[in-house]
Each structure stands twice: as structure tokens, then as C-alpha cells.
Amino acid sequence: MQVKILYFASLREALGCAGETVELPPGVGDVGGLRKFLQARGEAWQAPLGRGNLRFAVNQRMAGLEAPIGAGDEVAFFPPVTGG
């Protein structure tokens, strides 16, 4: 199944990537699983996506690591927000 992934702000810069579409292997069914899968792709992904304070959104709503993800979902990874 495919999901669309977005990265923002300092995380986007650290990864050198604003977004991508990935094909998930069976067994990856939530945000935490997706993060592990992305990190396992190599050094460049390991540390930035391992940051302790990362925030997540699924289909444009804030979500936790346990939030389920399915085909066609939009999942975003970003640092704590600082608007206003």
C-alpha cells in the first residue's frame, strides 16, 4: 500500500526532502511503524526521524505514534510548531 509523506521545517532541511510517496511493506500499520521503516533506510534518515520531540499528523490532523495508517493516507512528520 502507498502513503504520501511530508516533512516540514528543520526536519525537512535535515532530510533534504519535503515529501515522498512510499510503498509500505506488510506489517507497517501505524505512525510508529512507518517511522521505524523510514529510519531503517539509512544513516540520513535514522537520526532526524529519531528526534524525541517530533510531532505527527495523519490526514492533516495531529496524531500519536499509535495512530493507524492505511492506503492513500497523508502522513506528516514535523518539529513542535512555533507560529503565532
Added chain:
Amino acid sequence: MQVKILYFASLREALGCAGETVELPPGVGDVGGLRKFLQARGEAWQAPLGRGNLRFAVNQRMAGLEAPIGAGDEVAFFPPVTGG
């Protein structure tokens, strides 16, 4: 000694008087004493100045019944304020 007295809002209307200058007899030395002196002048002053929720100012600062008054002071009597 003379003091200037001001009445505002519903109190002004009840008394039919916006202000006056009065000569105080000896022994009247605070706002409470002034009120009693003014009330004693007759029916028209007794009830309006006896209202339980009246507020007082001496020289344009909020004051209590125990606030001292002296020659030349400006003393105001008025209902609770309702601006804003």
C-alpha cells in the same frame, strides 16, 4: 470651614442638585460626618444620601466614610459606577 460637594447620576437626579458649597459646623471631620450633616437638612436629603450602596470620593479619589475632610476639599457622592 467650606467644602465643595458634588452629586452624580441617579443621586444628582434624586436630589435635584449637581453640587453645592457648604459651610461645615465644627465637629464634622470626615465623609460620614458630612453625610449625616447633609441628611439632617431635611426630607429631600435624608433618603437619597442614606442609600446603602453610595460611593464617595475626596479630592477626586475614592474614599470611605472614615476619610478625613478639611477646608477646601472636594467631596463627591455617587452611586456605584457603571462605565466601560
Added chain:
Amino acid sequence: MSGAAVIVQSEDFDPGREAEALVAGRRDVGAIATFVGLVRDANEGSGVAAMTLEHYPGMTEAALEEIVADAHKRWPLQGVRVIHRFGRLEAGARIVFVAVASAHRGAAFAACEFIMDFLKTRAPFWKKEETGEGSRWVDAREADDEAAARWHPS
């Protein structure tokens, strides 16, 4: 903007321009909180066509300036503006304006609300409403005393 923090006048005012003037030429302000109070067309079950605000000239300005000075003692503020009208005001008209500039929003919000709460209980203004049943003086609200009492002595 004139330099005075407090203005009492019968004329209307422009809230946007007043807030703008508070930060004109400055780049250290991070937050502006403002409040505008308006004449509502209904109060306590009656229609209100207009009201007349009576005040105590001289004491009014002094009371407002003291409230502003108290706010400056409590919070690090970069600018304060208070405008209060008197005279006859029709429903929908502006009555009062408070604007507070500060580096941070917490101070700006708190000081703006503090000033309004004390203005409501300490500034010598009295409202007389024109309703379908005639004119009546507005009674002081207990809720206003309670609002002011929230601010413990600093």
C-alpha cells in the same frame, strides 16, 4: 497619537489607528491586545436605543491613569492607550477602547483585561439607557466587582 495614555472625550475614535500609533516606529513589540466596548441594543430584557454616559471630569482621568500605572507595575508593558467616551451614544456605538503593547502576549492580554476590570469598578462613569419604557440608570453588576476582585494585590 497624543502622548497621553488616557483620553476622555465625547467624539468617536478609530481603534485600528490607535493601536497602530501605539507601535509606530517600534520593532520591539511582540503583542498588542485590544478591547472595544460597544452600546448593545438590548440589556436585561429591554431594547436600548441609546444611552447617555455621565462622568466626573477630572476624577475620571485620574482614576484611569492610576489604573494604567497599576498595570505598568504588574507587567512589563511597552505602551497602553485608554479612550472612554461620554455623552449620548446610540446602539452600536463604541464606548471604550483599551490597547496594550508588550513583548509577550501573556502580559498584553492580562493587562488589557485588568484595565477593563478596574475601569468598570473604579472609573466614575454612569450609564443611563433609553428604552421603550423610558430612561433608566444602569445598575452596577456584581459580576464586575467579582471580576476586579480576581486580581489580587500585587
Added chain:
Amino acid sequence: MSGAAVIVQSEDFDPGREAEALVAGRRDVGAIATFVGLVRDANEGSGVAAMTLEHYPGMTEAALEEIVADAHKRWPLQGVRVIHRFGRLEAGARIVFVAVASAHRGAAFAACEFIMDFLKTRAPFWKKEETGEGSRWVDAREADDEAAARWHPS
């Protein structure tokens, strides 16, 4: 004013006109509380010439609309307007505007501050400052989380 309560744009806005539009043609509003956030020329000890606001198009609007809907659930409000800018903004520029109209001032103040507190912690904006030492992403402040945590679930 467009009918939308929430606008996300790169352009500047006119706070006075926006607040005015919120009550245009109405006479039942008694209170308007507004907030304007500005780019300060200094932050955490460094001079700030400008900043760039990145956001998450789509989610930004949805997050702000949800915050406004939450405010309507908590207080009897007659109108709300939220404008947030993105892109590069110089020191002194306006970033954000919140205006709340209500019959009474308590609801207007509370809802305005509530919206700002949750906007700070829930709306997907990120600031990157240009300082004398180069560019840096602004860190989230613990004080902002604490401010939002003050509002217990309704």
C-alpha cells in the same frame, strides 16, 4: 470581510478594518477583544532582521478552524476572525490577528486568549529567524504548552 472565520495568507491585513467587519450592521455586540502578534527585532539575545514562516497548507486552515469551533463551544460568541500570515516577514510586521465579538467582555477576552494559546501549540507553523549569526529555527517554548494546558477540557 469574507465569510470565512479563518484566513491564511502571505499578505498583510488591516486589524481595524477586520474588527469593524466583524460587527458591521450589528447592534447586539457588546465587546470585541483582539490580538495582533508582531515580529520582534530581538529574540533570545539575538537581533532579528526578519523571519520566514513555513506552514502546512490544508492542515493549517483545518487546525485553526477546529480551534475556532472549540471556542464557540466554550463561550457564547457572536463572531470570530483569525488571520495568520506565512512567508518572509520583517521585524515590526504583523504575523497573526485574532478578533472575537461577544455580548460580554469576559467571553471575548477568554476566547481570544484561548484561540492564541491553541494556535501556538496546534497550528502547523514554523518560524525561521534571520539573525546576525545566520538563520535559525525557533524552538518551541515550554511556556506555550503551559499556556494551552491552562484550558481544561470543556
